[in-house]
Amino acid sequence: MAKREKMLATKSGRKNLAYCMIAVLVAIIFLFPIYWILAMSFKSDAESFGKIVTYYPHEFTIDPWVKNLSDREFLTSLKNSVLIAVMSMTLSMVFGVPAAYGMGRYRVPGQKAFMLTFLVTQMLPASLMLTPMYLIFNKLHLLGTYQGPALAIASGTVPFIVVTLRPYFKSVPTSLDDAARIDGCGVFRSFFKIMIPAIKTGIITVVVISFLNGWNDLAYSMTFNVTPEMRPLTANIYKFKSKYGTKWNCIMAYGAILVLPVILLFVFLQKYIVGGLTAGAVKE
Amino acid sequence: MKLSMAAKKRREGYSFILPGFVYMMIVLGYPLIYNVILAFRDVNIKTFKAGTDVFVGLNNFITLLHDETFLLVFKNTFVFTIGCLVFQFTIGFIFAxxxxxxxxxxxxxxxxxLVGYMMPMSVTAMLGKNIFDVSSGLINDLLMKIGVISAPVEWLLNGNTAMASVIAVNCWVGIPFNMLLLTSGLTGISQDVYESAEVDGANSFQRFFYITLPLMKSAIASVLMLGFIYTFKAFxxxxxxxxxxxxxxxxxxxxxxxxxxxxxxxxxxxSATAMILFCCLFIIGLFYLRMISKEDD
Known part of the structure; x- marks a missing residue:
């Protein structure tokens, strides 16, 4: 068996190289837009505005970045982005993780209905909820706050967490809770001290994706928070355009700053993110 | 004694599940019901402030169905969704x-x-606006350099090309996602099946149509339905x-x-428009849920 595998490996040495080259080509095509954002963000005004399209910054400058990062309005939007993302992530975790645990390890009457609710609500789009939520939040004085968007975004993330983490909790051997019981751990203590550490991979996945759900949100934040002072970066990219006309270098530097955390998280935690994306969609 | 033990277990289970469930009922369930109510009333900025809105039955829906813009938008949603699905799925499958x-x-x-899939869509959309720009856009420059077009195309200023551009940008995000979901289906197929088919003299074409496709049937169906749901709700x-x-x-x-x-x-x-969006998603969603719950058992 081992011999045969070795033979196959040597036979496919050249094939391996060819495949790798095609794969690199695919990667270049799909990562090119990210390169484009960065390349544009280091161009001078004249170059980015000019009629001649340049494929890399001929006059390299960090001006567009400086312009954004020294702009008070930009910094306010950045703060709003972070606050909304962190708040919606926290809300989602607080409500989602225990529910995932309950769904994975207990059998209670009505469980099928609960699961159906989480599966259905996971698919409901923001564009469907905007009008009713806006009117309700208007009555509750939640418009123009951070809580409004955070609550709404979490309503999409909580079911995602339940669907994603349930199989993780299911897979923890029951001997582990029995051991905890014998040691005199209460249910809630064993949940925090034993269960959550036992599924660390799953927890990292949902933390990252919950954060990104909030960070990437446009629809809720833009609709509930009308004033630019309360809007996150995603929503102000729009206003920004009219402010700077078609200064693409500034717009792309703005976009680059918005994409940067995503890329960093992706580089360091790729396997968690990819795992989480498939877990929610394909069956356990 | 045994019964009370079961009751205790049940209470524990509920204490974990209910906070999340109740959250969903309040933050999502209530607005969803309110949306249905809104769709059958005549709430606008005036009646909302004065509280004088009344029940109007199906009037809003009738108005929409007589509104040419709405009919165009309805058609656009399907053109966009099906256009994206065709390319995303085919190319995604090849990559997978x-x-x-x-x-x-x-x-x-x-x-x-997959990094494109995780980026904020508003940045991706801004980038799309940039590369499809008439004068400073990358697409026109590239196509002119290759010689496919002789003059710049006004991609976003003309209806059909604008739709094509939006679909193209969405595919940049959708292809990797389709690929990811389909790859996990493909790697699930045992290599033995292919090997024995090869021994039996099946060529790669036959292997694809008689082994890969049939074994991937449920994965393909779920990727298509999920793709429909994700694309149809685009905003x-x-x-x-x-x-x-x-x-x-x-x-x-x-x-x-x-x-x-x-x-x-x-x-x-x-709200009435959103209701129609919901109904379309609901129909596909039912098929999807039916399928995954079958697999669950």
Missing amino acids: MFFSKKFTLAGPIRGMV DLQFVMTSGGPLNATDVLGTYSYTLSFTQYEFSMG
Whole structure:
């Protein structure tokens, strides 16, 4: 068996190289837009505005970045982005993780209905909820706050967490809770001290994706928070355009700053993110 | 004693599940019901403030069905969704077949291309606006350099090309996602099946149609349905890249509902549009849920 595998490996040495080259080509095509954002963000005004399209910054400058990062309005939007993302992530975790645990390890009457609710609500789009939520939040004085968007975004993330983490909790051997019981751990203590550490991979996945759900949100934040002072970066990219006309270098530097955390998280935690994306969609 | 033990267990279970469930009922369930109520009333900025809105039955829906813009938007949503699905799925499938082969870079690159999927859609849409720009856009420059076109194309200023551009940008995000979901289906097929088929003299064409496709049937169906749900509800892309223009040519149900509610302040009309969006999603969603719950048992 081992011999045969070795033979196959040597036979496919050249094939391996060819495949790798095609794969690199695919990667270049799909990562090119990210390169484009960065390349544009280091161009001078004249170059980015000019009629001649340049494929890399001929006059390299960090001006567009400086312009954004020294702009008070930009910094306010950045703060709003972070606050909304962190708040919606926290809300989602607080409500989602225990529910995932309950769904994975207990059998209670009505469980099928609960699961159906989480599966259905996971698919409901923001564009469907905007009008009713806006009117309700208007009555509750939640418009123009951070809580409004955070609550709404979490309503999409909580079911995602339940669907994603349930199989993780299911897979923890029951001997582990029995051991905890014998040691005199209460249910809630064993949940925090034993269960959550036992599924660390799953927890990292949902933390990252919950954060990104909030960070990437446009629809809720833009609709509930009308004033630019309360809007996150995603929503102000729009206003920004009219402010700077078609200064693409500034717009792309703005976009680059918005994409940067995503890329960093992706580089360091790729396997968690990819795992989480498939877990929610394909069956356990 | 045994019964009380079971009752205790049940109470524990509920204490974990209910907070999350109740959260969903309040933050999502209630607005969803309120949306249905809104769709059958005449709530707009005036009646909402004065509290004088009344029940109007199906009037909002009848108005929509006689509204040419709505009919165009409805059609656009399907054109966009089906256009995206065709390309995303076919190209995604080809890539999935490729990346399910065993070679050194298969794993890392398969994951890497997903970064577009995690980016904020508003940035992707801004980028789309930039590369499809008439004078300073990358697409026109490239096509002219290769010699495919002789003069710049006004991609986003013409209805059909604007729709094509929006679909193209969405595919950049959708192809890697389809690929990822299909790869996990493909790697699930046992290699033995292919080997014995090869021994029996099946060529690669036959292997694909008689082994891969039948074994992937449920994975394909779920990827297509999920793709439909994700694409049909599009909002950010059109909103930022084209604002639904030119002349509603790229407007979809999501963005049109927003326009009705928050540009024209006709909340009930926006809700009615959202209801129609919901019904379309619901029909596909039912099939999807049915399928995954079958697999669950």
